[in-house]
Amino acid sequence: MKKDQNQLTWLMVSLIAFNMVWGLGNVVNNYSQQGISVIVSWILILAIYFIPYALIVGQLGSTFKESGGGVSDWVEKTSTKRLAYFAAWTYWVVHIPYLAQKPQGVLIPLGYSGEW
Template sequence: MDDLATQNKKKMTWSTLALMAFSTVWGFGNVVNGYMYFGGIKVVFSWVLMFALYFVPYALIVGELGSTFKDAGGGVSSWVNETMGAK
């Protein structure tokens, strides 16, 4: 039972992963800047557009690479190494 609890503590939840990806790729500063630049609530259209054109394809690409190279264990560096070689 303790082994299962230890494994669950080491796993990252989807919400944590989504927040890490969002804050790394786009950031909260862009949310505030867009809100001020576009004059308030009108910025929601650009947020939806960015989500549809960038974050959804990005998530699909990362999911595909992650499932293809699930045993590599190195993330992006191992994906590049497996697809293009060491150099």
């Protein structure tokens, strides 16, 4: 086994990041609903959202590499503790409806599979 086979390549890291931020489900669903014209919106999303997001997270992560708290640590170091609390609280509250709808992503396709 080569030594390079145990290392993540740039392509692997970028695909992992893409899947964590956007998800493959969004790609498949949008393509099935809009067809080939969805590629234009993918290019816009790449230019307007993904590239700035990657640059911002990369810059903040490298600037505050000694802290391990993520968004709340970044906000606390660049602003106030109160604003950092609100950032952490908002991040937590947003995940409540997100986590509540995640089982639907499994149950709905299982329901369709029973109609065969």
